[in-house]
Amino acid sequence: MTLAFHRVGLVGKYHDANLAARGGxxxxxxxxxxxFLEQRxxxxDIEEEWARYEGVTDCTSRSLEDMGRECDLVVVVGGDGTMLGVARQLAPxxxxxxxxNQGRLGFITDISYRDFASSLALVLEGEYIEDHRCLIDAQVLRAGSVVFAALALNDVVVNRGATAGMVELQVRVDGHFVASQRADGLIxxxxxxxxxxNxxxxxxxxxxxxxxxxxxxxAPHTLSNRPIVLPNSSTITLEIVAGRDASASFDTQSLASLAVGDCIAVRLSEHRARFLHPHGWSYFDTLRRKLLWNERGLLP
Structure with missing residues (x-):
């Protein structure tokens, strides 16, 4: 058998030490x-922080950055949240x-644990579909200076404060004024x-x-404020006009506190995430299973 990938990195989900049975x-x-991979x-290489956290010592470990430089493939065992963090760090x-996926079917961790052997066997032999995903490059600017920057694979979300009223935003696309929005937030x-x-x-x-x-x-104040689809070649700028304790989150995993006058600039990153799926994978199959869409009136 000729292997398409020779050095494989493994990344796991960190588990609460109080959930010993689940973590074990x-x-x-x-x-x-x-x-399984070694037998093939x-x-x-197992990600070193995970190995240290889980007390796994009888393995070869490597940092995520070193995996990016040295591994031919990285396998993430966990859920979509784990994959989001790994994808952002390894995209460069x-x-x-x-x-x-160790639990419910995920949107981007789409191989169930019970099927991993048959699915990985195909991928290792070069039988896979390659799927490239765009990333968001976001910056928070205060008085013209960048005070926070992050990549996101899913979304950038501006939220109102926990105890305050709505946040008011001015939205611009490629420098052109689009609208002022009063809402609980904007995605x-x-x-x-x-x-x-979304x-x-x-x-x-x-x-x-x-x-x-x-x-x-x-939850916009004006019901005529509706979602809009824009080309991802656009730069979107969100300026905080009013609202206390507003914040911006990036894939819900990074957080920046915002002040009135701050701007969040969102543009297309130069990096992309590369996902592999076994042959036969379909985005529509994932939607149907995850969203419980009926097929000819029958649940899948």
Whole structure:
């Protein structure tokens, strides 16, 4: 058998030390994937922070950055949240990623744990579909200076304060004034992130191949403020006009506190995430299973 990938990195989800039974099962799941890869002839590196946190010492470990430089493939065992963090950090290295979900079917960790052996076997032999996803490059500017910067795969969300009223924003696209919005917040989502918070806020689904952003208000004061799809070649600027204790989150994993006058600039990143799926994978199958869409009136 000729391997398409020779050195594989493994990244797991960190578990609460109080959830010993769940954490122990999760550790065993990841080590089972490691043993499978080794039996197939791959050199396996486990992400060193995860190994240290979970007390796994009898393995070869490597930092995530080193995995980006040295590994041919990185396998993420966990959920979409784990994959989001890994994808952002590894996007500059253009290393392909594949996700094994330990719980419910995920949108980007789409291989169920029970099927990992058959699915990984195909991928290792070069039988896969490659799927590139755009990333968002976001900056928070205060008096013209960048005070915070982050990448996001799903979305950038401006939220009102926990105890304050609505936040008021001025929205510009490529420097052109679009609207003033008063709402609980505003979402700028990529096509990948259109199935996340954007979906809950009533925004549209975008196929991952669509080169667009969704701009979706959260509980807008004016009901005519509706979601809009914009080309992702655009730069979107959100200026805080009013509202106390507002904040910006990036994939819900990074947070920046905002003050009146701050601007959040959102543009297309030069980096892309590379996902691999076994042959036969379909984005529409994922939607149907995750969103419980009926097929000819029958649940799948």
């Amino acid at each position: 099962k999760a550790v065993e799941d990841l080590l089972s994937v490691a043993r 002839g791959c050199a396996v 290295f253009s290393v392909p990623l594949i996700g094994i 700028v989502a990529s096509a990948t992130g259109s199935t996340a918070y 979906l809950s806020a009533g925004g549209p689904l975008l196929h991952p191949a669509v080169a667009g952003w969704v701009l979706a208000p959260i």
